[in-house]
Amino acid sequence: MTADKPDGADPGPRAASVGQPRGNLPPLELYVPEPRYRPGDAVDYSHLEIPEAGAHSRPDETCPPVETRPLCDGLVRVLDEENRAVGAWDPGLDPDTLRRMLRVMALTRAFDDRMYRGQRQGKTSFYMKCTGEEAISVASAFALADDDMVFPSYRQQGVLIARGYPLVEMINQIYSNRADRLKGRQLPIMYSAKDHGFFSISGNLATQYPQAVGWAMASAIKGDTRIATSFIGEGSSAEGDFHAAMTFAAVYNAPVVLNVVNNQWAISSFSGFAGAERATFAARAVGYGVAGLRVDGNDALAVYAAMQWAANRARANAGPTLIEHFTYRAEGHSTSDDPSAYRSAQEREEWPLGDPVARLKAHLVALGEWDDERHAAMDLELAEQVKKATKEAEKNGILGHGLHHPFHTMFEDVFEDLPWHLEEQAEQAIRERRTKWPNWKEFSE
């Protein structure tokens, strides 16, 4: 069996398989997309077509899908250069609502910053920030009813925070500690919170898209009034699940809002690898017979307005909507990623649609409803709130320091009941522990 002798002798290079060129036809060429900027490059976004705020009309929420075509190629924007809310898409929110929205967005950012540091300090294995994308999840959550069902990807922590899910619970999950409601089973940030209308996050991409459609169909089957919504990144819109979801949504006129968060980057692959050089993501909607909207994802009012339009449409049995949120992933894909290896650091600075928190703040200031002092005080307060929640969660342990769930829980929930083989394996796991540490006791014992 150790016959690795040179039957492996070098067979020599192979000749290429090439067809015979025909006549004077030009040789075919493979096109492989390439992003405009790589590390060190100066960034210029002047090629982006960005309509003025307020430029788009707002069609009736029950219009035929094809009437949304101009909105699929354009960009719904509400906040203008002077930080005013303008045009038909201005949702007309009162200052209290705007301040609450700003607060949740700022809290989401503060939470991300602290959890990122926690991962760097070794308190957990992994974290994913949503920096620069806070408006998309938070303003969407504000526009939805609290009991509408959200099928998130891994960057919609803002929905949970907007719906008042306890930060301590989120951190328990991130630390995989003994209080983690998911029993330490899931990678950090893969939350699940049914009581907050938040579906279990999968690490597999886009799987939640057809599921959201199915939930919406179920709601329709039962004559319910709740709708479903789902979020995926532009990169994962390449998955077949996207097509499945769109087809089912169109066929059954499902009361669902499907969101594509186009943050330009899928780890190191720019949006061109999901088709962005050929068409907008929103433009796909019309081909399926679904309404489409393309919205400035860093404009909380535009996001709110788009989600509100689509939710009203779904609730009126007028059909599904695909919303493309045009934004920028300001940070790495995750704590395992270093974007300086593949994109220009200037991109974030030059992003022409600004920062969603700063823009909403500036709007409130322009309205005379907010100021720098109050904002600074709020940031301090939120940082303190997150710190307090972190300390609270740390009492339940951090990853890899023993305060995890009892070993038997590893075998529970594979099925509703434990079959004999899992009972045996559970006993095995506990016996192994005792062998390794004879004095070991589970905290629950």
Add this chain to the structure above:
Amino acid sequence: MSDEEAALSLANAASRPLNMIEAINEALDLMMARDPDVIVMGEDVGYFGGVFRATAGLQNKYGKNRVFDTPINECGIIGAAVGMAAYGLRPVPEIQFADYIYPGLDQLISEAARMRYRSAGDFTAPLTVRSPFGGGIFGGQTHSQSPEALFTHVAGLKTVIPSTPHDAKGLLIAAIEDDDPVIFFEPKRIYNGPFGGDYDAPSKTWKTHPGGKVPEGYYHIPLGKARMVREGSAMTVLVYGTMVHVAEAVLAAKGIDAEIIDLRTLVPLDIEAIETSVEKTGKCLVIHEATRTSGFGAELVSLVQERCFYHLEAPVERVTGFDTPYPHSLEWAYFPGPVRIGEAIDRLMSE
């Protein structure tokens, strides 16, 4: 093992220590240089060079026509590879994690695996699907799975799993040269160094391990040939991937004179090596990290029972991961580590 490694080094090629990523990168580089039909494709494999860096530098060297990023669509990655193979290319698609291969299964199982059979050789699918697999890196249930048994169960697919940088290079070259579709699972826990199963111990590198010595230039290790890790008489241990090193460490610690066979290729399997060894030792231990029920271990146990029954002095033992998804915080309780393996060894030795 060192003797055998020397035998593998073919001719008088100089060798030097590489980690498994570097060895894989070198195999890809070498095959791209030798065969203009070899192309590399997958998520993040181009400019970035792959999330584990296995394809680093290849796009720069061979151009975007032959090394390119793909959309996040595993069905498309494998389906397009089947089409490229139909043209006559030899694609080497990467699936970023084995846990993400499932959307590509129809293209693999119904298409690539059956292409030769259903077209009576009119079309073939000589693709090599590379994918990091296995746990031990706190990857949770979507970055830790060992789905090899799903593929060994499919008629028409070959499944290869290296356990050293040396083997990774030689086996990957053989897989790319093979005219049938090959699933090439890379045990990511040992990308940077062998792992003896003690997660509290400091990480090792490949620098001082004989299997980390990788010859320069071309060599291939035939698919279907196991590697004798260690000769012995007390029992035969059938193992592959990360678990080769865990088994080696546990058996050494217990002072057992075991014969350890690294299968390298699950399909086609080196049945001759298995039979010869079990007939000699009379005892057999099968180890894998994957879940137990219907795992590849079940196949191995059956084969040993069918073919070596009258030589067996004890029931064949099987040590595996548990039949649960790979947990995050209890990863090391899940992992078939020294205690679980040790218990099985004790049972075998007490017979």
